[in-house]
Each structure stands twice: as structure tokens, then as C-alpha cells.
Amino acid sequence: MSEIRTFPDFLKRLIIVLGGLLILAIIIFGVLIYTVPAISNFNGILLESLSNPIVMLNYLDSLGVGINSLFFKIVVFPGYTWAAIIAAEIIWFERKFLAKMQVRVGPLYAGMIGGILQPIADVSKLIFKELISPSRSDKLIFFTIPLLVNAIGATLLAVLPVSEGWLIMRSEVSMLIVFAVIGFAPITVLLAGWASYSKFPFIGGLRGLHQMIAFEIPMLIAALSVVLLSGSLDLVNIVQAQSNVWFIVLMPIGAIVFFITLLAELERIPFDLPEAESEIVMGYLTEYSSMAFGGIQLGTYIRFYALSGIFTTLFLGGWHGPQFLPAGFEIINQIEWFTIKTLLVMVTIIILRGVNPRFRIDQLLRFSWSRLLILAFLNLFIAIFILQMGWFPFGGGI
């Protein structure tokens, strides 16, 4: 038995093993067909689905795991797996794109095409690393935080309207859900810093708390004007209200305010104070190792995707866009437009990272309370003005 050293070796071994497994499965399956009667029903569907895949989908639906089922939506497509894949690849894209801005190559050798497997390598390394829990930390809270951060990102995904008919959950107050969940993010940062029992994480946690609370209020007010114009708290209704004109055209100030507060909520440069590397090492992440660190990073990037999606929904007209695909594929067309817009928002945020240094906490707070808040109110008045003049058909929340 030889050791695996090169990629062709690995591929050969994989083919042998998978082939063995396939033969094993066929044998077991064949035996089962003639012994257990319930399987033979499935066997018929399996054979039929070779010629007509719809049958298979319908069968899976009837079991509750099909493509239209809630399970599939939550776990696979608009839900977690999709977001995790986007998060992983946006990490790769971020590194590669920043490298290009900095006249470098960036990740190259991990994976065939331009180091596209770089995030996979990082994650697989982190999984098999030693998990250190600092001796004086509060272990329960310390290890709950990675899950909580992921949960926050995942909950936001639930109300994200990727298309008109295809979404996990439609609620009349989905906007409120979004802000309730976002409001929980500063607590995770503070708890992570506090549970680490270390100085730099604690400073990072406090910074995160200050920053996120200071930026949440302008964010809420900017979003309030959107609610006023569309007359609904439902994100789907908000997107429908933008079928003719996007809100970024009506309220550019509001869009800018929301975008800036978005950066602060996501702790992106120039607002990455809670993890400012040259000042407080890694902020609240300093003591996290292995997949606890990876989990927080993954959760943060999922939140990055989800909040970019919220920005798309509120100001960029959500799924609206010209129809490319033939009739009958409206849903796919809508998903496509939503994804393209969201990715564009994410790229804009990444570009900002390449050209800006970091703010200081007092400047940041002053900026938020004295500039952004006023701008947000100004935007609110503009929205009311538009509404009162009757220039916008929807609305009437007052």
C-alpha cells in the first residue's frame, strides 16, 4: 500500500474507493429489493426517474426533502449552503481582488484556477487544528459565540427575498425581524470579548458595542423612509413597490447612509475597529482558535452576504431587472438579478477596503451621531415630502 503524495495519486485512490463503494451499494441494493417490499416501490421510481427526472423530484417532495420543501430551502438553496458557498468564494475573491489592487498575484497554487480553493484549504486546516480554550475564559459563552454569530447570519437569510415566489419565509413584519436580529450582533461581540478573559478582546468587544449601537440608529431611520414610501414592513412588498423606480433614485441620501452604516455593522474597513489588527491584535477574535475562529469568520461573511442582500432589497429594487430567460423561468431570472446586485454591493464594499485606512473610535462615533443621524433625518423628510406630494403610488404608512 503506497502513500499518497501527489494529486494524481489521490485521484486514482478516490476513483478506486468510489468504485468499490458503488459496487457495494449495488450489491446491497440488489439484495434489499428482493427482501424488503417497501424498497421495491422506490426502485420503480428510481428506474422511472432515469428517463423523467420530475418523477424523482415529486417523490422527494412527498418525503418532505424535495426542491420545493422548506427543508431544501433552508438547508440548500436560498439558505445556508448557498450562503456559505458565497461566503467562501467571496473570501477568495476578496483576497484575489485586493491582490490585484496591490499589484500582486494573490492566492495561486491552492486549486487549479487562480487559487480558487484557497478558502477550502483554510477551512480544512482550521478544522484539523487544535482547539484551545483559554484557562480562565467562560467556556460556555466562549464556545456559544461562534454558533450565535452563525445563527444571526442564517436568520437573516430566512427573510431575504431572493425572488417573488421562492423564499424561505414571508412575514408581514420581516423588516422588523431583520433589525431585531441585527440588534443582537453587538451583544455577541461584547460577549465574545468578555468571555475570553483577556485585555485586547475586551477592548475589542467594547469598541464593537459602541460602534454598532451608534450606527444602528441612522440605519433604522434610513430604513424607515423606505418603509414609509412602500407602506409595508414586508420585504417582498418593498421590492414590489420598486417595480418602476428603485429607491436609490428617489432617496440617494438614504442609500448612502444605509450603505455606510452597513459597513459599520459588518466591521469592514474603514470601520473594522473591533478587530483592528495593528491596535488591539485581533480584537474580540484574539483568543479564538481552530474552527471557533473559522465559525465566527464564516458567520461574519454570511452576515456580509445577507446584509448586502438587504441593501439590494431596500434600495436596488431586489429581484427586478430585464427578463433574459424565456417565459416560465421567471423565478430563475429573478434569483439571477438578485444575486448579481448583491454581489455588486459586496464588491463595492471590498473595493473600499483596498483604498481606505481605519477610523478612530471617537471620530467614528462623532461621525455617526453628528453627521449620519442628521442625514438620515433629512432623508426621512424627503421621503415624507415625496409621499405628501403624491409622487409615489404606494405608501401611506402614516
Next chain:
Amino acid sequence: MNGSTSNVFVGKLSEILEYSVKDPLRYIVNWGRIYSLWPVHLETACCSVEWGATSGPRFDIERWGMLGAFGAMRQCDVLIILGTVNRKMAPRVKTIYDQMPEPRYVIAFGACAISGGLYYDSYNVLPGVDTILPVDVYMSGCPPRPEEFIQGLIMLQNKIRASKIRSKKYVRDT
């Protein structure tokens, strides 16, 4: 089934498992480690100038997935000893090494880190960092050129490629 045949069966099973699961898994894990070596941001002396150039655009160490420098050692894999370690720095270097999670690798960068270099007879310089840490790769030069760092990195990658998933547990000093 008597004892001896069952033993043969279990032995075969473990062989099959090793062949089909452990070996490919080891390859994948080592592949991840190879392309994701994050170094601790620790500068001990003047070789850090060349380390800066190595992470700069011309030599761009990120091509191998290595980040420029990483703040906290809890997430890091490589400890690069950038030059002279003196008697004041040595306990700190040891502490930093102890705080890193397994698996971890040490690179001795430059003549001073290998043997004390120009300062072999100084009253305040360690005669090589391998007196306090287990070193994986030595890079000679004063300071080593960035090309040499890249060569050393590839040597380290080859070393990792042949290593086991779970290395021998290092007993920490309290």
C-alpha cells in the same frame, strides 16, 4: 468463527479503512495545511526587513496561501524567527510558541536564528533558536533573500505532505 479468523477479518477491515478513508483524508488534511500556513507576527531582529519584502508584491508569499503577518498566535501555524533572539526575547518567544495550537511549525530565518551568526560571541544573544524550540526549516543568509524564503517554504510544504494527521502531542510548560 474462532479467534484467529476474526483477528484476520478485523485486520483486513482496518487495512481497508486505512486504504479508503485514512490515506485520502490525510492527503486532504495535509493539502489544507500546506496552502494555509499563517505566520505569527513576531519580529525578533533585522531580518524582518526581508520578511517584509517577501510578503510584498514582487515575491508575494500569498501565492502559497500564506498571509503577510497575522496578529494573534491562536490562529497561526508557523512561527518565523526573524533573526537574532536575545536573552530578553527568548522567554517571550517560548511563551508565544506555547500559545500556538498544534500542529505548528518553526522556521529559523537567517544566520542569527540558526547559530547566533555575527553575534556568536555576544553576551546577550542565544546561540541559535533551536536551543529553545524545535525547528523545522533553517534558512541561511544574513539576511536570507526572499527567494530563499520561498524555497524554504516549499521545503516545509514537502515536510508537511509526508507527516501524519495527528502529530505527537507536545507537552506544554505551565
Next chain:
Amino acid sequence: MSELTVSIGPQHPGAGHFRLIVKLDGDKIIEVNPDPGYVHRGEEKIAEYRNYIQNIPHFERPGIHDSSNMLFAYVQAVEGLMKLEVPERGKYIRVIMAELNRIISHLYYLAIYGIFVGHSTMFMWPMGDREHFIDLAQMISGQRVGFAFLLPGGVRNDMPEGVKTRANDACNYFEKRLIEYERIFMNNPIFENRTKGIGKLSKEDAINLGVVGPTLRASGVKADIRKDEPYAVYDKLDFDIPVSKDCDSWARAWIHIEEMRQSMSIIKQSLKDMPSGPVKLNLRGQVRAPPGEVFSRAEASRGTVSFYLVSNGDMNPYRIRLITPSFRNLIAIPHILKGLLLADIPPVFWSLDYWPVEADR
């Protein structure tokens, strides 16, 4: 009551091989205690065991990316004792190497400044452009850093063919690039917010504390050994000393950018004016200084570097005192950081261009 003591360094992305013990009240700094010595290698003691030639690599190691400037003061001290007069071409080559080193060192400064304010592109661009000047220096001396190029009595070898055109190309390219640097990095509103008016060191304090180099010139004192006490051929060259009256971190960064412009002008002039002839004296046998003492100064990229050399006529120096600019600027760190915020430490600390290796020796 709510006092917090954090130690920044020796392992910290914002400090390097150096420790600051910072007492904080909330986010405000009450007191800063610098704790150097993590790179102390006993250069002055080792020098007593080495002869004058063996000491050359030792005295460039403290400021390794500034090696020619460090050696400038040393070889002048030895030449002062031995009463040697360097050939004219050798002097010009020395000046070219010194100015190349100044640019290399200043670019390193800018790059690390970028990291310290959280601007990764500001790290990469100067690091990339630095390679052009390293290439030039490598063409002349054969080494990337730590050239050991200056010897008592001249320089090690003459310049190869083609340096002139290549140096002019690099300078022309980099002059354009500097304008971009100013536009993108220096005039970035967030960068200005972080550095303008932060970390003030008034003129009186700067003089009292005896700081040197760009830190001193950013506080409005026009002092540069190249003008005050001209050595080599600096009195024949035409250049300015940039001085700023702002006294803050931004001004210090700006001084570095202006000095790079002046250095490029010096390199171009020296390449034009350079006479032909030998580059070093033929010193047969050992370099041995007669008894006596000498105090020699040169302007390195971070400030004045001085050597106090006492010889008793032996093979080895009796005592060498090496005063590096970073050691002189060390005293300014606690003074300047007091009353600022925790987040100000990295940019303000680095704006002094404090290089721990050089200070610890």
C-alpha cells in the same frame, strides 16, 4: 480606579520587537513606559573584539536597510583617525549609495505606516517600488540589503556599466509615482483624520529632548548634518532640506516623501558630475588607527548617526560608542503619546520612524 495596563509588544502587530507598557484610563493614555532591549546584541562590546574591517558588517546591522548611511559615519571616524583622504569618485559613489539607502529606508517607513493605520494597499505599493531601488543598489554592490559597501579609504568596487541609465529610469518612474502616493495615501481624508494634529511635538520640546532627523525637521527645526557639517561631496550638490511647521504625524510622513524627492535629485546630480578615477585608496596591510579619539556624524535616513571612536593604537578599537537616531528619538515616545487614545499608538509611534533594532544595538 478604572486603570488598565496593557503591554503593546513584543509580539503585537503594532509594535514589533519592542514593548510599550501603556496605562489606560478608558481609552485615554495616562502613561507610557517604553521597554526596549529585545534586540540588544551588545554591538559596542563585540566591536572591542573585532578589528576595524571586521566591524563593518556589525555596524550596518542595526539599521540594515540603511546600511550605507550607518557605515558613512563609521568609515569617516576611522578615516579621521588615520588621516585618509578618499578619492573623489569614491566620495560620489558613497553619496549615491547613501541616497539610495535613504529612499529604500523611507519607502519601508511608508509601507509600515500603511499597515499601522490599517491600509494594506499603502503597505504593498511602497514595498513594490522599493524593489526598483534595491535592484539598483544590488547592481552596484551585489547585495539586497546590508551592502558592506563602504570601506575606510573608499568604496569596495566601482559601479558597473549601465547604472546611470537605469538609475535615471527608476528616478523618473518614481517621481511620477510619488505624486500618486500623495494623491492616494497622504490626501486620503481618513488618513488625514488619523494623523493631522495628532501626536504633536512642539519645536521647544523637540530641541529639549534632542530628537533628530525627520522628527526634528517636522517640528520646524532646520537641522541636517548634510548641510550643517557637510561631508563627502554634499557641499557641492544642490538640494533642499524639507521642514514643516505642523509638528504632527502627518508632517512627519510628508517630510519622508519630500526627502525621497531630494534624494533622487542628489542621485541624478551625482551621476552627472561624477569624475573618473580610482574609487578607493590602496591600503596595504591592516587598517589600524593611531591612538586618539574622534567623534564623527552623518545624516542617516532616520536622523543623525554618530560614532565616538577611542583608539589606543591597537588592532581593535578601544571603545566605540554608537549613537543611532532611533535611540535619540526613544525619549520622544512617552512624551508624545501621553494624553492620546489607544488607537493613536500605532500611527503616532511609527511616525517617529522608531526602528528597535537600531535603538537597541
Next chain:
Amino acid sequence: MSGTPEIKQEHPKREKKIADNIAVKLKKDILDIEIKPKRIKVKIKHQSIKKAANYLKTVLNLDHVVSVSGIDYPNDNEIEIVYHAGTYEHKDLSDLLVALVYRIPREKPKTLTLTDVWPSTEYDERETYEMLGVIFDGHPKLEKLFLPEDWDDIPPLRKDFKNPGR
């Protein structure tokens, strides 16, 4: 050529004039004055160091210290302390350095600090303290600077300290 004697003699008169001034003012305290171009070396008695420093600072405008060096002379059983003072404000004297030199006994290396005259000497004196064991009375913070915290050998720059392997 900085500090090069007898090759260029730019202002021999200027240094002579300053040295004469010093000699007149501090007649009783001075042991010897050496003049080189751009450098004046004033050897003074140990006790009058503060007076001399005050004079140099206030009258000659030497506002900062460039270096403080200690030299061990085991044969004379003495340690020599050298202060090199210069000026930034006085533009005409910017290339002049005045060295203030005095010797103290090797067994009892105790002297007065000059940090109250020149604040810039603080770290230099600390270094001289740890490298040569000279105690500066009245220094605000006379602690170890470069050496490790647990250093218990004799100060390394003394001539009887031998580097390991030498």
C-alpha cells in the same frame, strides 16, 4: 570630513575663541581643553560638572546632548564619562560639538545626573548605568534599559567583563 583633524581647517579661530571663553569662566574647574576643528573637549573636575553643564547650556546655547559615553580605564582605575553637547537653535554653531569630560573612581562610580540640565540625557544615562555600573544621583528613573531583567553579572562594558567564548 567631519571631525578630521588637520586636513581642513575651516574655523580654527572660532573654536579657539569659544574655548578661551570657557576657560575664563570655569577657570578653577577645568583640567584641560583640547581644540580640534568643530570639536572642543573640556576636561573638568568631577565636582563641578553641573556648573559647567549649566554654563554650556545657558551661555553657549548648547541645547541638547548628542551622546553620553562611558569609557572604562582599568589601568587608571577610573571611568571616564563624556557628554557631547550640540545646538540646534544657534545656526552658526550647528557643526560644533563640545565634549564635557570627567573621570570618576572605578570602585565607587557615583556621580550627579544632568537630566535636569539636558532632558535629552535621560536614556543615555540609563544606558551608561547598566552598561558600566555608573550611578547617576537624582536621575528620575535609573532602571535597566536594554539588558534582560534577570541580568546579574558585572556591567558588560567594563573591561574585565569577557564575552562568552573569549
